[in-house]
Amino acid sequence: MKEIKINTESRNYPVLVGTDILNENNLNEFSNKEILLVIDSKIEESLKKEAQITLSNISSKYSELILEASEENKSSTTLSIIHDVLIEQSYSRDCILFALGGGIICDITGFAAATYLRGVDFVLIPSTLLSQVDASVGGKTAINHPKGKNMIGAFHQPSKVLTDTKLLKSLEKVQIREGLAEIIKHALIKDKTFFKWLEENIEDLLEANDEKLLEAISKSIEIKAEVVSKDETEQGIRKWLNFGHTFGHAIEVYGNYKRFSHGEAVAIGMLMATNLSHKILNLEKAEIDKIKCLIRSILTDELVKSEFQPIDLVKLMSADKKKKGDNLNFILLSSIGEAQISSDIQESDIIDSIKLT
Ligand SMILES: NC(=O)c1ccc[n+]([C@@H]2O[C@H](COP(=O)([O-])OP(=O)(O)OC[C@H]3O[C@@H](n4cnc5c(N)ncnc54)[C@H](O)[C@@H]3O)[C@@H](O)[C@H]2O)c1
DSSP: OEEEEEEOSSOEEEEEEESSOOSGGGGGGGTTSEEEEEEETTSOHHHHHHHHHHHHHHOSEEEEEEEOOOTTTSSHHHHHHHHHHHHHTTOOTTOEEEEEESHHHHHHHHHHHHHGGGOOEEEEEEOSHHIIIIITSSOEEEEEETTEEEEEEEEOOOSEEEEEGGGGGGOOHHHHHHHHHHHHHHHHHHOHHHHHHHHHHHHHHHTTOHHHHHHHHHHHHHHHHHHHHHOTTSSSGGGGGGTTHHHHHHHHHHTTTTSSOHHHHHHHHHHHHHHHHHHHHOOOHHHHHHHHHHHHHTSOHHHHTOOOOHHHHHHHHHHHHHHTTOOOOEEEEEETTEEEEEOOOOHHHHHHHOOOO
């Protein structure tokens, strides 16, 4: 088992990464606490049971909620369901919420913890590859508003994260690809050596090889930990983590949230951001070829052939930024492992970069 330390201005906490790590030894500091466990309904039955038994054994008071994870359910209604349990059962300020699930369950449980009695502690047990390398690190918590994703939220760091690869066994292939998109992103913005390692091991990772996944997850969390430790509230370099996401969010809307999953949209967005990096920062052709080859290897043939009306995508990007009160910035690469924020980019350059070739 590996322990990665996250040190932010508001809190320092460990992320434990390993296989079969959800046991009492790793939860000592929470014994005799009041615990509410929020569980994703798709967690494999025996693992659900294991978490239920372990947490009910160590707690002074225990309740659980099993929720269906969907973007529609990442709502104020579900938030109220969690708060209702806490209030009806008189949970105190000293209680602790546990989330066992993907990014949706982690985000909503984190936000419930951020808002109950002005903030209580929480622990994350992320259960998808994407939530293990991304959503569980850095303290962003949120719910959706009918007008937009993650519009209501708070920065609230967990007390601990338990990242157990055993949970990944029940994931579908597409979910492994989604997580790999974010892992590749971490390498591209910060670590050339890791990028090379990913090139060499991508086939094993696509097959969800345990040992390789463990290595990729740890490295990826280390990169995100370094970034969020320097910039907890996204005033500067934390924005690098949005590489591919300006295009990606627009691609998700373009496909009505049905044609492309988040990870697929981000992967395609990274191909476009790579084109733009060539135009604006002279990213070298040889590096572009390597980046595109690695990203294409995690996409299906059908996705690689996707076509977009560039002007429609640009309009969606501008609308998204306006809604969130941001400027239209792009994270671009000057080389593999070297990212920077670029603004004031000509619309014609953005349009030219909207192609997957
Ligand atoms: N807080 C952050 O920094 C951050 C970062 C990235 C993404 N997110 C958020 O995370 C969400 C996406 O996360 P996600 O990709 O984990 O999606 P998700 O939470 O929607 O999970 C995807 C699907 O997998 C199921 N699932 C979860 N664990 C499983 C398991 N072990 N086996 C089988 N099925 C399982 C879920 O029930 C769901 O149907 C989005 O809402 C996004 O906004 C947050």
